[in-house]
Amino acid sequence: MIELLLQTGLNALFAAAYLSLVAVGLVLIFGVMGVINFAHGELFMLGAYVVVALYTNLQMPFFLVVAIGLIFVGLVGIVMEMTMFHPLRDNPLGGLVASIGFLMVIQALIILGFGVRMEHVPPVTQDVIVISEKVRLPVQRLFVILSALVCLSALWLFLKRTKFGWALRASAQDPEAAMLQGISTRTVSIIALFIGAALAGVAGSVAAPVISISPVIGHSVIVSAFIVIIVGGIGSLEGAVLASATYAFIHTVITTFVDGVIADIVGLSLMLMVLIIKPTGMFGTQDRV
């Protein structure tokens, strides 16, 4: 029983790792641009397909491909900022609809390029860390957990210790005051989109060998990410990480012991409950980012 619980905990840790990368990116974009990026799940999917194209098909080294995935998806984020979110900055509903349009475009392009079938990415390593008889952690999953730790710590350092990070947080809190201080909010929003998208991309890339990849995986990712950012308090990065861990654990436990649909229902109910009781989220404050 304890072993099963431990194993479930490890599985949850893995799910929390990539979910928190996606959710933190979503929060960052919302904080700076005030727009909900519906296509964020598709950025995760795009990251996974970079791995399919370059690692599975072209046999390039895995970690190089992950880095390419990070940069490529980050650039896609910049494209989104320039073509949609910046022109629509005074129209949040318009930004939402445009991101839905973008989601359809990316999905269709991937389907045209790779087909609708599931892709299988061979794992880089078959090694498994055996903790005990029934508690095992495949090293491939450990990669996902480690890269989430690295990316999130890097982001934290960037936001708290660098000038750009200060500027970013300032314009998330009060764009006008930030502009008065001579901060270019435009540069900030481009950087935020790059980072936000790149985090989703790197999550998709590094998780590609352990999840089943299809052009529609973005859907379940974005639903989980929505739950997480609401429960964590929209605008709170720390909250998003904590909520990712909480949600992933609850979801994995219920999936293991009951079934997947019930786990989804519980997750959504949790979100609804948070919205009813404390709309700023469990860990949220008034500040954004």
Add this chain to the structure above:
Amino acid sequence: MSKPQPLILLSFLLLAVVLIVLPHGLSYSQREILVFLTINILVVSSYRLLTLTGEWSLGHIVMMGVGAYGSALYTKELGVPVPISMILGALTAGIIAWGLSFPLFRMKGFYFLIGSFAAGEIIRLLWKRFRDPFGGPKGIKRIDPFPDIDFGFVRIDFFDPVNYYYFALIIVILCLVILWRIEKSMIGLTFHAVHWQDKLAESTGVNVRAYRTLALVISATFAGLAGTLLAHYIGTVNPNVFDIEQMVFVLTWAIVGGTTTIYGPIIGCIILTALNEIVLREIGLEQGRPLVYGLILIASVLFMPKGLEDVVKKVIELMKQHVFRGRIKDV
């Protein structure tokens, strides 16, 4: 002022003729699309009623599903005859919406959007999870069709899409008239007040919460009715028919069409459906359809932020000016 009225009458007559003749010029599959389009016009128009109060929901399509599942279950499990079950199904959607209004109207704006998504998705997952009575992922099959009407000399078979189209069209037009009357009544004016001046409305004694609830319940009831129209036509419902992807379509019809006029969402629905189902299919872009659809969506919010209705308004304005100028010349 009395002069242009025959013109309006004439255009209504023309519209009526087009609506009656339309299905006869189409292929069988296009006729089926026409039936769905007619039903969807009711969905998006009822959705607009809620947006009048300033709230955007992502659970509307599930309310349509509640009507569809409700009507299907009333006929199958309780043996209620079909036309009555449809009314009951629509009312069920209204009642469920009333129940949901208690948690949901603690939220506003973006939180309401997400909250309504969560509530709707929970209902949808319950259909998926519980095989009894909802049929699980495969849903409910072999739902009783709308009964044939036998006049003795003529028999109307509702399995034929053309006949069902006429039937749905009559229902939908009736509903549109009712929705229009509601909007023009004191209730509708109050919806506008609730949207634009909720604090002021509240201070003049308007129960803002009650009006929000009323808008939600009315819009859900009509969506439910649309659902029953769908269920008794296709004869099967399953959870995927009412998922977020379908909701996204409703949302985009409303936004691309514009929601300040009653015809905006209808135009949006017709043009986007015709584009997606007919034009893109005709030019053979089967897999590329979402690509073009997505690009058009982005372009329309970028370059037409006020929606298609704004274009229509401008055209009407131009025509009016033209007619006016012509008359001055005559004098």
